[in-house]
Amino acid sequence: MTAPSMRGAAPDCAAARAAAATVNAANNDTRTGALWHRLLSFMTRDDTTGAGVSVRTRFAPSPTGYLHIGGVRTALFNWLFARRHGGQFILRIDDTDRQRNLEEALQPILDGFRWLGLDWDEGPEVEGPHAPYFQSACHARHREAVERLLAGGHAYRDYATAGEIQAEREASQRDKVRFIYSRRWMAETPAQAAAFEAEGRTAVVRLKMPRDGVCAFDDLVRGPVEFEWALEQDHVVQRADGTCLYHLASAVDDHHFRITHVIRAVEHLSNTPRQIFIARGLGYELPAYAHLPYVAEPGGAEKLSKRKLDTYLQHPDFRKLHEHGARIMEAQGKPVGSASFNPLVVAFYRAVGYRPEALLNYLLLLGWSLDDRTEMFTTAEMIERFTLERVNKSAASFDPPKLLAFEERYMQRLPLAARAAAAVPFLRRNGALPESPSPADLDRVSLVVGAAGERLKVAGDILNYLEFFRPDDAFPYDEKAFTKRIRAAGAADRLGRFRTVLETVDPFDAATLHDVMQRFIAAEEIAIGRIIHAVRVAVTGKAVGFGLFEGLEILGREACLARIDRALARLGAETECA
């Protein structure tokens, strides 16, 4: 028996589908995507409350060792949809190719999810009623499915060699038609199989795709979609050695895990007919499908690929993002050449000190929006407001400056104590703070973080202010600034006179220091610029920084005097030599 031609969608899916089809028939002149969307999302909502059918979504990473930024966006939408409907979010590991170090390849992915706060109801480590959650542990289930497909006439054993298939494929190319297998080496009876085997051939199992009709289904993002069955290939679902291929495993496992909504990237859209064919052949109820647009490369339209890091580094915005991170890593003595130090991978943002909620918020808006102005979403708000109907159809390119803008906003709304706490680990890794910082150390961090204000965009930016955590005689000078501000004629003498003033300032706080400075320039009859920069370079070694008087106050009188002395001594040594 051959598979039924499926004109007019899968009859066994949700009521939503049937209802939508009715509406379509009644409105065949105005079947707008919007109408569909409203209806489908309404029905979806209804499913969860009415029938008590729990929404179950899944994200199925293969254990590669990295959590890709585009993958996280897909995972986020799955997670939000499940949470929005009070359902479950499942993590399934697609490791059909046996991994050598599964543990090693999986842990960074789970860490990434945990860091972002995307919790899973079933999956690795938390387990659940449908365990195991590793595809490689489900071979028996997959093989049994193949047997049923074979028995039902939805698949056949094929004895063609790779070379023979290749020849047919090339012939199709020449004729400029889509490759469709001739089924010349198809064996549907034991006798045929025996004949081929007598020739020494071995068999794979192929899907016996319909050769007429269309596969129609309603995508929750894209609306009604149709594919001609005749253009689908007889895909291989099982190799000669008995191992099963991805699409078979995926359809079978989605059913096994009771997935109700398959939400994944568009590149799977054209794979959907074969999965529907498998699912129907096995008598499954079909899940609803939602195909998300992919995340495109910075400044481009192509799909973001983590292998193209070098190309993206040519893009100025992306390079800035990378360099910013690299400075922070280097200040911690960490290598920047490693594969995970890559802005296409979630671990990068954690390592540099981004807020996970900022990344999430940015990713949320990459392909989805609530309206024309709401941009900031707490996790609770995302869950409350997220709908698939408002997901965009077109690809969105990854824009580093905008991500940073969100990061800044999130950092700024954090209370001072939280920002300081986030900065501490960076200082510790740099060695600027001991393993167990004293209360005084922590006060100092808090003061610097407060003074730095909006200059502290990511937690790792604290490493721009290391001079506040170094001994008075052990921070470097910006040579250019030193020359301009201290080696300049008369600068050292003025600095010396200001030093004398500092000896008696009381109290030694920013406001008083500011007054003292004003009186000093009045007495000297100079513009403030003639002295303030010299003080900044002497005390911090740098030409730029946050408010100077706050800086002086944080350092305290003794440190300021010692630092000015050190700068003057340095200059003195130079002139003696000359």
Place this chain on the structure above:
RNA sequence: GUCCCCAUCGUCCAGAGGCCUAGGAUCUAGCCCUUUCAAGGCUAAGACACGGGUUCGAAUCCCGUUGGGGACGCCA
């Protein structure tokens, strides 16, 4: 090559035939403030890909063109 999809400022989004002189964010530029700065404030510039329809009226609906992208594995 075949099939499918997409199309509003540089980028991310809003837009459901009249609320559009197209809105917000980001980026960019200018000005202001300031001791510096990747700080802050204010202002500005910047888009409906093109061509046909339908309609009293189109960014919005239809067709075509162009452009971009994806899928075409015994990968996942």
